């Protein structure tokens with residue numbers, strides 16, 4: 001049994017491949033998470049301009065990309081764009097698809113955070129002469145982010161997990177590399193190793209998240 | 222009034238959709254004057270104050286504060302607002318900053334002071350409201366009365382020419398009201414021009430130069446505190462004063 005699922009020799013042989021996959025997963029996350037945060041922030045800032053001509057298109061955008069399955073979006077970009085004469089490669093397609101998909105989710109979270117800050121906060125700032133943007137930057141956003149920190153972290157967890165979708169478009173991230181190693185060694189051990197790595201990587205975040213959530217609950221009491 | 226009024230609001234109208242909240246209000250306030258605004262809930266007192274610094278956009282009328290036409294599109298409103306302090310019923314301190322942080326934010330970002338200079342001015346402002354030793358506390362660590370005094374310090378640090386107070390003591394426990402009124406009294410003694418919406422009739426009697434009674438979006442009558450409180454000419458004023466004195 002152990003020989004099949006956790007074969008030490010195979011681990012040793014497959015390790016360089018799996019490790020390169022892990023590094024790519026981390027790299028992908030380091031690109032996709034800030035990109036999504038940035039896109040989400042822009043969307044939320046746009047939505048905070050109450051003008052209907054700004055707000056409605058942004059809401060439609062957010063709804064669209066939240067309703068669209070990220071895997072479908074990814075395959076559409078990967079398989080569809082070449083027909084438009086645009087050959088971007090798997091990595092870029094993952095980055096774009098995630099920017100669109102997770103940006104929309106982060107955007108909703110930021111928007112809820114901004115809405116959670118009482119209007120009196122902005123009024124106090126503006127009464128002292130702060131511009132709209134300064135009030136947003138120094139007064140609203142710090143409070144908004146603090147209020148939705150657990151949601152931001154939770155979404156970030158989902159994003160890191162979702163990077164495994166990259167395997168579908170041959171991005172050599174952790175899952176893809178583990179499957180490569182599996183087909184080379186004719187043994188499921190590399191997949192088991194990848195699963196353990198995913199768990200070890202995400203578990204601290206999960207712990208942190210539940211501590212934040214408990215603290216948020218305690219703060220509300 | 223021989224000298225130029227520091228606040229000169231004329232024919233202010235304000236509509237919220239179909240709701241006509243201010244129906245042509247004229248208010249002139251002289252330098253160093255303390256004007257007390259009273260009136261039933263919903264009569265438009267807050268809206269009037271908020272129009273004066275354009276937190277609310279008047280539907281029509283003109284407002285000149287310290288020679289600045291507040292409604293002129295060319296006026297730099299953020300610059301103009303530094304001269305008009307505002308104190309809110311609910312304090313509206315920034316909960317993620319210390320007392321000193323609250324007071325210095327606009328000094329640094331609007332008045333363009335260096336951090337050192339802003340800290341010095343902020344500390345001096347906290348000193349004036351008797352809270353120099355609370356500079357490092359966050360709002361959550363302060364009592365309501367202390368929070369409101371920090372809010373006053375946040376305004377006076379910018380050296381405004383006029384201060385607007387919108388029910389500054391209404392959210393406070395009775396035993397904390399005195400400390401805030403004390404600070405307002407010392408501000409008045411330093412010569413600050415103040416427009417105060419409040420139900421603190423004792424304070425009005427002692428400190429106000431003029432009491433303005435508003436009802437249903439209009440100034441019904443105004444005059445020295447004694448005249449308004451003892452001899453109101455209008456029936457509505459009489460009814461309102463009788464009502465609050467029974468409480």
Ligand SMILES: Nc1ncnc2c1ncn2[C@@H]1O[C@H](COP(=O)(O)OP(=O)(O)O)[C@@H](O)[C@H]1O
Pocket residue numbers: 237240242260261262263264265266267268269
């Ligand atoms: N932002 C707003 N939108 C719609 N109605 C408002 C708004 N602010 C105030 N009002 C209405 O205007 C009227 C006057 O309010 P306000 O100026 O707050 O009165 P006061 O301060 O004298 O109690 C009230 O009927 C109130 O409901």
Ligand SMILES: [Mg+2]
Pocket residue numbers: 266267268388
């Ligand atoms: Mg009011």
